[in-house]
Amino acid sequence: MRRPPLRGPAIQMTEIADLSLVRVTKRFGAHAAVAAVEFDVARGAFFSILGPSGCGKTTLMRMIAGFETPDEGDIAIRGASMRGVPANRRPVNMVFQNLALFPTMTVGENVAYGLACRGVARGEQEARVRAILSRVGLGEFVDRRVTQLSGGQRQRVAIARCLVLEPTLLLLDEPLGALDLKLREHMKIELKRLQADFRTTFVYITHDQSEALVMSDQVAVMNRGRFEQVGSPRALYRDPASAFVAGFVGDTNRWDAEFAAADRVRLPGGALVAGRRFGTASAGPATCFVRPESVALAADAAALAGLDNRYAGEVVSVLFDGANSTLLVRALDGGFELRATLPQTGALAGVEKGARVQFGWAADAARIYAA
């Protein structure tokens, strides 16, 4: 299946993009890790590439950084082709997944490394290192060994080490992967703040949709070497262009089904679901998605009268998680199960396993893709 290249809608064409990729392809043997990928990143944007592990996003990033050479296509930074430009000559810096701080050097030496490579005078090096370190809140750590820092501090050193060089583009390769949950949440905000502060263009790759959605201006969803969709987080969430995007971005219920009509599918248990169809097929197998928060719950059927899809069900289990609590509900005569967000303020807040509930959703909230 060949798709036309996807472009983000928010690019101002008056300005040269900081990064543009033109039909970039990279093969390892017969396998195409990256297949004809095209996109532009506007100046100052926070651009994320989101995809499961093995989708080719790391290869893509390594091509941008200059560690791999594309087999086809071209990569341009501020309009200048990077073909034949080695990694150390590109105006691109990268924060590695494991940070790759030099263990034999101090924090200051790590940050000064790139400046020294450029032949910046020692005095100026020192001034710039101090300036950037205080900007990232590590002013007193200049002479500390990197092994003596905490995870979050190391993270900031890795970023400072790149930003001190004032790159056109900063690449970040899942930099939060090694951190624990709390710190990760904190660093998401921190990164966003740093990016706003420095106004550097960030290209961020991750397999964590929450990271991508929280921080990015633009997100590209990548699967099997291709971009499935590029758009703002909101657009991706609201209008996923493919079954993959719908399944990958955000939490969702997913059923394999069969087209019953152009905008209606039959679930394996027999229930009919009305929804919004994406694509042109209207027969054969389909996949149907409904987000948990789109599912309305009520004690009696009358409350759901306005919805296209309505079912009576039984609570299979209560998954309590504070504000994110959900119910696992089985439809009494549809033979399917789904998860529904359980508002902690509503009438059903105290519902128990085994209770009878009514649930339903609008046709607009169900998305149908030909499988």
Add this chain to the structure above:
Amino acid sequence: MMRARGLAFWLLLLPPVLWLGLLVIVPHVEIAVLSFSERVGPRLYEFGFANYLEFLKEPLYWRTYARTAIMSVLVTAITLVVAFPVAFYIAKAAQGATKAVLFLLCLLPFWASELVRTLGWMILLRETGLVSALLQATGLAAGPVELLYNDGAVILGLVYGGLLFMVVPLVNALDSLDFSLVEAGFDLGGSRIDVLRRIVVPHAMPGIVAGSIVVFMLTVGNFVTPALLGGKNGLWFTEQIYAQFITRFNWPQGAAFGLLLLVLSSAIVWIGLRLTGQGFGETMRRG
């Protein structure tokens, strides 16, 4: 990984090829060739098997050969038996600082030169030496006792020399033994012997083989210890090689002996690896 072979690759390839070629492989081809040359007159040599026939015909030579082989295997076995309880103690019974200290103490003597260690044994064992003096002082011996210059002294010296090379790989192998396996062994009703035979030894096998190979090689190729501690009845095969090269200037004969020793040691190492199912590369890298 790197598909394209740049200049760097070829330059890196050069030293090992020169090293292995000029210092290891070709020299051995040279002694192989040399060992098949037969003197037919002053400065006149021909191809022939005389040097090997000489080895076969002369009981002295093949007896020394067999003696060296048997004693080396014996020394290796004794070293293993002596070292095992100590290695097990260091790996599993000793804790924390004691463990580190015991391990380091084990390494220490072996940084001293082999000659120094042998000298120590000579001082201890000779007729006028310390042990003899102690035996006399305590009344255990009526007169001076000569403990030097016999096979026992040689074996003692060789075992001593091999201990480190046995203890270290054994400790490394035993260190990774999960003690709960031993406990499980007892828990399931195994006796000490059972547990040792079925759990501990199999786990330590890579270390046992690595240590044994190194000790065997050091023993079979040893020169100093048998030469200095050995008596008027003992010769080591390396001494025969040395004698042919240095005191008899009969290089072809010495080359034949050298090759025979190489065949012997390789064969025994190979058999050892075969019997225990270990690979050469991994074992040597570990040892």
Add this chain to the structure above:
Amino acid sequence: MGKPTRAWKLYVACFYLFLFAPLAVVAVFAFNAGQYPTPPWRGFTLEWFVGTGALFGRPGVLRDAPMLASLLASVKVALPVAGLAVALGTANAFLLERHDFPGKALLANVMLWPLVIPGVILGISILAFSSRVANGLEDMLDADLDFLRPGLPLVVAGQLSFILTISTLVISARLRRFDRSLEEAARDLGASAWRTLVTVTLPYLSPAMIGAGLVAFLMSFENFNTTLILVGSDPPLPVYMYGQMREGASPAINAVSLVLMLGTAAIATLFALVQRRAD
């Protein structure tokens, strides 16, 4: 089994006694004021270290010219051996860890051979080969090629033939643990390949390189089997000591042994410190 029995502890204690007894007597009798390093104890003396020879008929080791010459010869061998072992061992490590080529597994295996070749045989094979080459080349070039004849250069070559295996193993092991993203990070920050090597990779390898160098130095210093065959007119210390020991016992040999032990202990301590810093 977990709790050591008394017999087991006793055994371990005996083992350590056994381990240190020879070294202890060597050290102690270096100070015996007698002609022989044997009991009875005839009083403490430093004569065997610094004596002029007036008392016992031979000077203390620190004034014994042939002894010092042999020590110097040992150093002359050990320094180039250690230097070459580190340089070539590092190159080998890069070849094995960073390149793929047909025959690599074979090459890696052949590199291990010197560990299972007795030292005497390495010695005689190198002697025989170099002498054949020298005979051929000398007639051809009509010049003396002394470095191919028994002597210190040949000793260096002989020792290197197996010490190189060890240094290669040590340095390769560390290079294998190296995180290559550090190199990429350096490249990414603008460093040339050369600069990356010098500022990132080699500093990481340096503990292994220093360690390999020290081990090579010690092994060279103490090597006897290979050296004995290849030695020319200036014997390194072990060969000289061996000659002396065959001549007969004298506390002078104990004295030089003690000096040797202290020297190696110093190097071994240095080695331990370097290793600790690396971890």
Add this chain to the structure above:
Amino acid sequence: MTNRRFNLALAGALAALCLATGAEAQPLRLLTWADYAPKDIVDQFTKETGIAVEVTLSNNEEMISKLRATQGSGFDLAQPSQDRILGPQQEFGIYKPLDLAQIKGEQFIASMLEATKKNTTVAGKVYGVPHIWGTDGLVVNTKLAPNVKDYSDLCGAGLENKVSFRTKRPTLIAFAFAAGMDPFASYGNKAAYTAMMEKVGATLAACKKNVKFFWEGKDPLLAGLRSGEIVAAMAWDTGGWKLNGELPDIKFVAPKAGALGWIDTFAIPARGRNDKGAYAWINFNMRPEIAAKVAASAGNFTASKGADALTQGKLKQQFQESFPQAAIDNIKWYPAVPAGIEDIEGKVLDRLKAGS
């Protein structure tokens, strides 16, 4: 990526190797026996001629093997025994002919010079001139072992674990003579010589029970004799006389079968680089006053004419006591050893050592 550095290192190392081996041809590299080049003599020589001397101590077998391994290089002057020049020279060509014009022949005892020249002549060229000589015989503690008069007596009853000799060819030769054979006469006949040596080997093997140790260095032997652990040994004359000075019971005995007379020579290795220095050393050493000092240091006799007049009276007296005229006449001087003979002996000696 690492090429430059390692290339440099390699080149540097090679250069260092070459440098280390080249240059400095100045000093005289002497391959000799213990005590043949005492320090004061060397210092005096250096002072007179400006030539430094590097001394390497060795023995006959090692001298030959070293020179054989180096094809006659590495040394500028060697001192093998006169009988050990012909064979190795024929086989390996490790010496260069002497330029007799450069040697002051008048400093030598004429008969000894002639005999040595004759024995070291290969293809009409002379390869050695005499320096130090002495004899091998028996050193006996006459009180503890009064019956030892000949080599074969070392194997007699009552001497279990109390005697010593070397596992070297003089021992074989000595026991052959003691058994009434003449090994020198059989040098040319390998089969006969082999048979003879096998017989001697068997005798020695049977004798092993008497042997405390096979001596190699002189110190253990002298120590053994001093302490009485050894009561009789095959050894060299002045060793016996030296002990005699300390313990009158110990005497050097010229055996009935005859003492074995050896002469160590000067010979110039084929690739020696300092012939001038070598000849200077020879002429310097043969000056009577120098020769007397060296002889005293080595504890042996010298081939220098007039030096014996300078030796001390004690040694002379001991010599006369050990060597009545008949014993002198009975000294067996080693003829040149033809190539191949040493292989036969070597094997017998190996067997003796290995005890099979």
